[in-house]
Amino acid sequence: MRHVGRLIVEHEQQGAARAAYGKRQIEQLADRLTVDYGRGFDARNLRNIRAFYLAFPIWNTVCTVLSWSHYRTLLQVEGDAARNWYMREAAEQHWSVRALA
Structure with missing residues (x-):
């Protein structure tokens, strides 16, 4: 989960805490991941995964x-x-x- 959150923040959002206004990055990523990997990657869950990574960026603290x-x-x-x-x-x-x- 943490790696997915890191990829969302660092790759999809270029290190920003949030995507640029008007971009539907989470929704588009959710669609792609669901097609590739199945359930569990809806937009709401990806937002939780991103929030998890931002709240716990250092794995040792988990x-x-x-x-x-x-x-x-x-x-x-x-x-x-x-x-x-x-x-x-x-x-x-x-x-x-x-x-x-």
């Missing part, structure tokens, strides 16, 4: 015991410090996604 659903919930937390605190607590306390939310 906790592998948490699921993708945990990370989608964590992306809603504003601020790196708060997000990292919730990530650590969720991992250490074995929180479900519902408990994290």
